[in-house]
Amino acid sequence: MNKPSVYRVAFIGCGKRAHEHAIGVQADSRCQVVALSDISGQSAETLNAEFGFQAAIYADHKEMLAREKPDVVLICLWTPLHLPVFRDCAEAGVKAVLCEKPMSATWGECREMGRIADESGCQLTFSLQRRFAKGNQTARRLIKEGKIGQLLRMDLYSPPNLLDCGIHTLDQAMSFMDETPAKSVLGAVDTTETYNWFNVPSECGASGGIVFDNGVHASLYSGSIDTWEPSEDMTKVWAGVRATGTEGFIEVMWDGQIVRGVNYADPSWKPEMELSSMSDQMKGYVRHAIDCLETGEEPEVSNRKALRASEIIFAFYESVRQNARVELPLTGVTDSPFITMLERGQFAKEGARG
Template sequence: MDKYRVAFIGCGNRAKRHAEALRADGRCRVVAVSDLSPEAAESFKAEFAFGEAAVHTDYAAMLAAEKPDIVISCLWTPLHLPMFRACAAAGVRAVHSEKPMAPTWGDCLEMARLAEASGCQLTFCHQRRFAAGNRLVREWLREGRIGKLLRMDLYSPPNLLDCGTHTFDQALSFNEETGVKWVLGAVDGTNPLNWFSVRAESMAVGTLVFANGVRAAVQTGGPDQDMHTGVRLVGSEGFVEVDWDGRIGEARVYDDPAWKPEVAEADEAAQMIGVIDDVVSSLEAGREPELSYRKALRASEIIYACYESVRRHARVELPLAGVTDNPFIQLLDAGHFEPAAEQGA
């Protein structure tokens, strides 16, 4: 068959990680690159020897002219929904986007609705699902190496939306994609951050309970984290710590003290090769991708439920209802996080 026609939207650093992996896949041919900066687009094209690729500064015009089968989008978060809407309308067969899904829960739901209505395969770059160490931990869990999973400690740098999405996705993958029943969260918004044009908290903590009874405590950012990223999984017969990229930390099997786990090295290049293979192979086979938007939506729902818990001062049950905005930003705009000495002044 002819190679899949691939176009890039956004030609920055993350696009380069995808391009490196794409060159290893013989099923694809890059036909276009698009960036607001023509210099960035030309430099990207030259660096990866995409010699026949057309260069565009307007991705809508690129979609109309080049008619790609697959789009790889590396845009900032607020641009994800309009990009996907344009791609779906143009008949693109698969869109792979950088995470997180979108800056509001309503936008996340709209992206999911568009994917269902159009049939366009939509994936998000939770590439760490393909880390060798994370694959190994999933295998241990299936084997019952640490017994029945009871609880998880979840860690990431700040913030919930841009960084926590990796940790929640990692936890969901370890817990057989089981959904969350309820969330109780708290955030520190007194020194807000700005990540890819979305304002966010500098620290968050919370408790989650999954539908199968597994409990999880989460901390993103702030002092005194005993893991910088990743998950500590506690089972009935042991425990294991694994960071985002699959590096195994402490691990124990209680009745087998001599057990020493195989240590998997972190390999981002291999992760990205897994991403591209997942996108293309799923499109070929017509199957649900490992990086499906449905899985990203579950992680996003946890994030927005944490924010809504702060707004309600209450525990929030899932599925998340009655929310379409970003509760953290609404609270920030309302002055909710002003230092105590300044409130009511």
């Protein structure tokens, strides 16, 4: 089948994240933005003007899909809208959807997005763009080459909350292990305060342990929102992964900043700090998604990989609900155990922060 050299691209949701996605779209000559959809006409007009798209503007995304028939759609909406809008895109025959993370607010909805993608053939990816940071790519290569020996354990750090931020850290860790899935999860959450990010309630902190199929043990800590900003001391891994092996360790922050690398047999070895901007990451994300649309290869940020990271998060919540370790794959769960427990008043203290 002949592939078009230019793809008709549309945005559904034109807020802040859409502007970051737009940087990647604008940089790829194969992308022609033909339509923008947002209930706020002003938001769509601002995006149109800033990037010079000259796209048609719609308030109703279904009307936009029917009239414009885009090949590629970027969904930049709040979390609860991901599933219904993706379903609309798949039913409209969209070839590829680049969706904002996290996948959805419940485990059942996450799995439904995967099912729709598989059955419709619509390529579904999520904006776990940090996989395209140079430092993360270097860290993956160094670990694969055995620079720190056989991987034994990981320490994972994330700002709150698990669903919205933790997915980046978990995805980063799994990418360092060639996508090895988790085997079991034991988790705890802090509800001293509860947050509401993008219309999804969440905890203010979490900690626990994960065992992966390859035998690697990981500890995870999601910290207080008041202490999650990076300090001038770049030796502090506030959001990222410390991977420890038989012959050394490497510490990598979210955006690929390699804070420190140690090889026990070669004290002089120091991996270079490779900085990568969000713009560079978004360009890599969009370019790769379009490449995979043409080649048929599984994208680096496919829905299958996002599902594995999401499964760990919902298993954390289910572990809290059961007061026990949870074995994976996660079965018998379709809700968000955290939201269910919160709504039932099962936590000792429930504050709120918007």
